[in-house]
Amino acid sequence: MEAQISLPRELPQATRPVSLTDARLLAKLRGLAVDALRQMYQPQAGLFAFRLRLxxxxxxxxxxxxxxxxxxLLGLVHEYPDAVRSTLHGDDPLALCERLATQVIQGGNLGDVALTLWAATLWGQDRPAEALRRRLLALLLPEGGYPTVELSWALMAATLDPVLIxxxxxxxxxxxxxxxxxxDSGLxxxxxxGDGGMRGHVACFADVVYPIQALSTYHALTGEAAALAAARTCGERAVRNQGPDGQWWWHFDYRTGEPLERYPVYTVHQHGMGPMALAALADAGGPAFPAAVSKSLGWLAYTPEIDGSIIDWDHQLIWRKVARREPPKLARKLQAGLSYLHAGLRMPGLDGLLPPRTVDFECRPYELGWLLYAWPAE
Structure with a gap:
């Protein structure tokens, strides 16, 4: 007997205006994402794989x-039932969500609990949401430091949860x-x-994306003007920092807002996270940046660093990133160290010394999850 797929609660979706060229690319990418996620789901474990690697x-x-x-699961919330059924090999997403909640409550950190609560809320799972809510509050009790990314996920979960509002x-x-x-820096x-030490001034693109998304959503539901103002300033800084071919650079100086080290360029930033954050900002009444989003997608179709496309249509995958040919994280360490000594110091000539021409032949399910979340089926 065919498994029944339960549907999430209906939520309003804002329009994502794109050009005809972008729309055609996105239609193909969405189909690719569903096919790739089907390969990544491990039905015996009831979890997605950490990655597919060539x-x-x-x-x-x-x-x-x-x-x-x-x-x-967040990416599948607004997918068509047939796509959900196919991706999960017939498993019920609600049962998967409940099993996942049990697992992360026992051993997950703030980020895991927040993401699972966010997903449980959107899928209409009240019972696991209640237990996840208690765990989230317990994890937030200490006054110590937290990663900006995890605090942003926690804010998204809390903003969408009436009890936590x-x-x-x-x-x-x-x-x-x-x-x-x-x-002043917009970051x-x-x-x-807490003290970040010699790298305390280094922020990454994820520290741009998730606060924009969370604060924009918080403003949309509460009307808090300061939240939208910060999200808007950060979004404007992100667009100013965008590369000439649509690249979202990786590391920035929190003090000045300027890029520190541009590479790697991650594909999830291009098709998922960057557009997702800017869409949340526009949905909340902030500015829309259609040209930046179009350039972001265009980099996938033609990736100038490799004189081709990082999309692998033969394997139906989007490879993870374009990086420098270097010892592990050498350029990032050099740029962080120099800028620690003085905000204006950078290592010159890196593109010649450590050219950004290396493709990381792996793909992770969260990358495609954010693609589907950023560009829902409707």
């Missing part, structure tokens, strides 16, 4: 990831992010609270 000419699944499973959790989380925001730090 080995001897074919993609092979490796590991398991509760966090990536939660993000993929009423008890002030969402307001407190938004306040933490806003107090850490640097309006959030990599970590809210």
């Amino acid at each position: 080995r001897d000419g074919r993609p092979v699944p490796e590991g398991l990831s509760p966090r990536y499973t939660a993000i993929t 009423r008890n002030g959790c969402a307001e407190r989380l938004a306040g933490r992010l806003l107090r850490a925001f640097q309006p 959030f730090p990599h970590r809210v609270g």
Whole structure:
């Protein structure tokens, strides 16, 4: 007997205006994402793999990831039932969500719990949401530092949860992010609270994307003007920093807002995270940046660093990133160290010394989950 797929609660979706060229590319990418996620789902474990990695000419699944499973569930929320059924090999997403909640409550960190609560809320899972809510509040009790990314996910979960709105959790989380925001640079730090040491001034693109998304959503539901103002300033800084061919660069100086090290360029930033954040900002009443989104997608179709496309249509995968040919993280360490000594110092000539021409032949399910979330079926 065919498994029955339960549907999430209906939520309004804003329009994502794109050009005809972008729309055609996105239609193909969405189909690719569903096919690739089907390869990544491990029905015996009830989780998505950590990644598919090219080995001897074919993609092979490796590991398991509760966090990536939660993000993929978010991406599937607004998919058509047939696509959900196909991706999960017939498994029920509600049952998957409940199993995942049990697992992360026992051993997950703030980010895992927040993402799973976010997914449970959107899928209409009240019972696991209640247990996840208690765990989230317990994890937030200490006054120590938290990664900006995880605080942003927690704010998204709290903003969409009526209980956490009423008890002030969402307001407190938004306040933490806003107090850490640097309006002069337009950036959030990599970590809210605590001393980051020699790398404390280094923020990454994820520290741009998720606060924009969370604060924009918080503003849309509460009307908090300071949240939209910070999200808008950060979004404008992100667009100013965008590369000439649509690249979203990777590391920035939190003090000045300027790029520190451009590579790697991650494909999930191009098709998922960048457009997702800018869409949330526009949905909340902030500016729309259609040209930046179009350039972001265009980099996937033609990736100038490799004089081709990073989309592998033969294997139906989008490879993870374009990186420098270098010892592990050498350029990032050099740029972080020099800029620690003085905000204006950079290592010159890196593109010649360490050319950005290396493709990372792996694909992770969360990347495709964010693609589907950013560009829902409707």
